[in-house]
Each structure stands twice: as structure tokens, then as C-alpha cells.
Amino acid sequence: MKSLMIQGAKIIATGSAIPSSSFSNHEMSEVVNTSDEWIFTRTGIKERRLLQGNDQSVVDLAVLASKKALNQVAMDPCQIDLIILATSSPHDLFGSASKVQSQIGAFNAVAFDLTAACSGFVLSLVTASQFLQTGVYRNILVVGADALSKWVDWSDRSTCILFGDAAGAAILQSCSFTHNAILSFQLNTDGNYSKYLSMAYEQDISPHPKLNIYQGYFKYISMNGKEVYKFAVFQVPLSILKCLNSLNMSVEEIDWLVLHQANYRILTAIAEKLSISKNKIISNLHKYGNTSAASIPLVLDEAIQNKKISHNDIVAIAGFGAGLTWGTIIVRW
Ligand code: ACO
16 A cells, blocks of 8 residues: 655544443343343443433534543644544434534534444544645544444344443644654455444335335344454454554554454453453443444543553554454554
8 A cells, every 4th residue: 555644643632422321231131131240241341321311412422522632632623624423323314523513613624424333433543644644634533423322222132232322532633754643554344244233224115105216214233243253353453463564563562452342352352362461451341332433532532531551652443343344553652
């Protein structure tokens, strides 16, 4: 791949937002036939946050996470040139990024949604870094936000126990070539396996009475958990290795693994395959479950607030999910 990089890009701030209502495994066992023991041992999840009631949407979470990131660096929202909202559960199928733009007052920013399920934040970071490294824009807000509680089948115990709602944001800024922090990326898609994880469009069985047009609706999340599990554990380590190879870096140089928070067993299996110590895995999925596009910025923000990640640390960020899509970014913090 030929790089047209003329300047660098770095992450200068992060922020995150979660709904106020937590929902424990015990409470889940009152909705479907499951138990805290089953959920915790199979996934590592103890509780998740859900948008309950009528008053908050995925856009509200995205706005709050964005404002926190802006406040962290006291940035005027009018300095943002581009907003990319990674979401697969927008409030409007035409896109929700423009609502984030107006609600945070980023009136100079172009805004669009990017749909790539749990890989959405990684793909959005890479997209943003391209605009920065080619000198097109200076400040970009990348938000990962999902409310999959709106899209799970609450009678399907194999999926509804996994997901939570959240948003996370990062502000990327261009910088001199020598200070570039987004060192490399590696992205993949394999549509042959899209059937393993989908929120598919379902067509009505009969057309409009006067037109030969079939309309329809979107179905709940459907997932083949075992296949997704095998795919993640096989492909993600390869992606991380390819990304490191492109930089002539070794696995030992990774200080932190920030993976999509799908299932703690997946995270440890990936670390084991790479011979990376479990202590380098950053995880908070026991508190939030799988928050799809929000999971990486949510855990990243927490690690930064807790001062776990320090200046110059090498962070391997990898996302994976529906598509199937997966990819890695190596960042020097
Ligand atoms: N509570 C109790 N029992 C359950 C539950 C539950 N919530 N769910 C399933 N079971 C039962 C099944 O019915 C099955 O029973 P059986 O043996 O009598 O048939 C048994 O438990 C085992 O079920 P499996 O599906 O084989 O369980 P598995 O060990 O594979 O764990 C899980 C399921 C946790 C979903 C796992 O496959 C997984 O984590 N897969 C990856 C999911 C993932 O990461 N998705 C990413 C989504 S990213 C995105 O893009 C949105």
C-alpha cells in the first residue's frame, strides 16, 4: 500500500458517555432463562448500561462523549473540520452525525455516519487519519456510539445478554510528520461470512397494492456466536502481526492491547496467541458488555483517565465484528 502521508496525526483528547441505568446479570435472568454464572463465565460480563425510558437516544450519548473530549482540551467546537460518527444503530437511517454536529455547535464541520458495527471506530480512526495525514483537515472528531439494546431480540438469550449502550469520542489533530502517532493500520472485510452477524433488512411478502414495490423493515440482531468467536480469535492476531510487520516492530514492543470488548475469553485467547501477557489487556467489559462501535473509545477513555496509558506507550487497537470486518491500528501514545 502506497502512503501519501505529508504530515502526522495524533489523538489529543478522548471522552465517553454511558446511560445512567445499569442492568445486572441477575436482572437479566428475570428477562430470559440465564444466570449470572453462565454469563460471567462465558463472557466476563457482569452488567451493562441500557438506554431505558424515552428520554435519551444514541445521539445524546454521542453528544455528551464529544463535549467531554472537547472540554478536555478546551477546544472551540467551531475548530472541528470533520465529524465521523461510527454507529450501526443511528437515530435516523439518513445519518445521525449531523445531529451531533448541530448539538455540539461544530458549525464548520462536515459530518457523516460510518457503518461497520464493532469495527466502526477503528475504520473511522483510519478514515480520519487519512484526511489529516494528507493535509486536508486539521481537527477531526471521531465518535463511536451504539444502542444495540434497541435492536436485540429480548427473548433471545444467546444475544441479548451480550450488548450494552454507550458512546466514546476521540479528537484527532494533524501534527508534524515527525510527531505522527498513528503509526500504521491494517483493515479487512470478508462479506462471505456476513450471515454470521446481521441486522438484516426483511422484505414484506407482498408488494404495494398499486406498485410492484416491496417495502420492509430491519430485523433484530442475529448471530452465530461460535463462528464469530472462532473468526475473531483466528483473524485478529494475524491482523495485529501484519500491522506490526509493516512497522518492523515486534509483539514485545506492544505496551497495551485495546481490543473490541466483545467477550473476555476472546480477548485472552487473542493475547495468548500473540504471547502477550494478560496484564497488557485493557478491559472494562465486565461493567458495560459489548457496546459495539463505542467499546474501544469507551475503554480507551477510561484507561487514559486512570493514567494507565502513558506518553510514548505503544497501543495496539483492534476491532472486529459484523461484515465481517476487522482491523488494527498501532498508535504511539
Ligand atoms: N444463558 C444460559 N444458557 C445459554 C445462554 C444464556 N444466555 N445462551 C446460550 N445458552 C446455552 C445454549 O442454548 C447452549 O445450550 P445447549 O448446549 O443445551 O444447546 C449452551 O448454552 C452453549 O451455547 P453456545 O452458543 O455453544 O455457547 P458459547 O460457549 O459459544 O457462548 C457466546 C456463547 C458467549 C455468545 C460466544 O459464542 C461468543 O461470545 N461469541 C462471540 C460473540 C461476539 O463476540 N460477537 C461480536 C459481536 S460484534 C458486532 O459486530 C456486533
